[in-house]
Amino acid sequence: MLDPKLLRSDPQFVAQRLALRGFTLDIARLESLESRRRELQTATEQLQNERNVRSKAIGKAKAAGEDIQPLLAEVGQLGDDLDRAKRELAEVQRAWDDMVAGLPNLPHDSVPEGADENDNVELHRWGTPREFDFEVRDHVDLGARFGYLDFELATKLTGSRFAVMRGPIARLHRALAQFMLDKQTQEHGYEECYVPYMVNADSLVGTGQLPKFGEDLFRLTGDNGYYLIPTAEVPLTNFVRDEILDRAALPLKLTAHTPCFRSEAGAYGRDTRGMIRQHQFDKVEMVQVVEPATSYAVLEEMRGHAEAILRALELPYRVVTLCAGDMGFGAAKTYDLEVWLPSQRTYREISSVSNCEDFQARRMQARFRSPEQKKPQLVHTLNGSGLAVGRCLLAVLENFQNADGSIDVPAILQPYMGGVTRINAD
């Protein structure tokens, strides 16, 4: 959520920043709602005050043994007026809340302008894509060789956009997740967490998936209305919802390996082959909750934490700064890491690292207290994949393939594979 004070004091500025991401702010509507809200709130509170004063007077009179009938008569009309005022106020307030809850975050000054992914700016590349002296197979073909990666089976079990992994590929998948988790906890200082894979609506509102993007989520039937998590960012970031932290508790660095569930309602027809875009995939997620002054330094740090995984795996990648138009709803600045996929001869997203500044914190009422400042201040929240396990798996399969369809296990993963150095061999 954007700062209501800023929306009020400088709507032109907000509109201009939002325009960078292709969002049009209806200033006239905002201002009309705001002025009506203010008017109604003041009037309602005055009525409320009057009623409180009179009720107290009745209490005193009664305690003093006086006749309270005349006082009751005086107060008669007040209740109706108050009810009406409250109703009107609630209506306007809700309209305003709905409008503001639907506004995306403002892009940071350093974010490049642009409308879509074509305008993202490459920051740097690492590694050199390997030249193959044979015709490369994509991960679907490689995985099908011994039935280690089976999409048809998953379709029978469930439906499209799911995968079954078996044998060494299933183990490679597990090895990747274990390796990532170890790296983030042991070398980068994150606390390992195990979290619910279902969350309530409040958590999703806190991180910004709701109310606007419900169609991307799997909602469970039943009275409690839980949702499957689309990313561990949701449970991890919501650790601090409605909390006032001690400054000494910051930065809070959390990581978790979880499955992620996405309905991808708007993505039909894209990446239908293979496991690029699945309804269920595993991810190791990093979340940091920090003091505002440090958040941009932390963003760079977290990008490094994600890059470290790809480097250790010897996977060529590039880093792009997302342009304003391509960023997610809550992000003020985002880096995407894109891994080289030989079968597509292109880089594909494998990690996204974002600084949400106080956007999520304001929705969550997540604050911290420092000795210098009397009032609690909003924290800044950041999240990043470190990394997407499924996409990483397919990157390994494709980049480490041999002419005979076997796949070398990256050196760093071999200890996690019981010393196995090559899979898919005859």
Next chain:
RNA sequence: GGAGAGGUGGCAGAGUGGUCGAAUGCACCGCACUCGAAAUGCGGCAUACCUUCGCGGGUAUCGAGGGUUCAAAUCCCUCCCUCUCCGCCA
């Protein structure tokens, strides 16, 4: 799933429908005392929003949401959560 007991400020813990935003204790902060500290005394100590240049004033919040009432932490309803016992289970 069944039966019972509960959810009050950072924590503990009072609270008869009416001067209750809420006693008291602990923790924390300031001041006094002290060479310093401890102990003691005095004072302060929730959050959000509205209003004011400021001092200040106002509104809301006692798990959540409804209801009764001139007035609700207190009464009624629904839901959520916690604890104890039983059942079932990994």
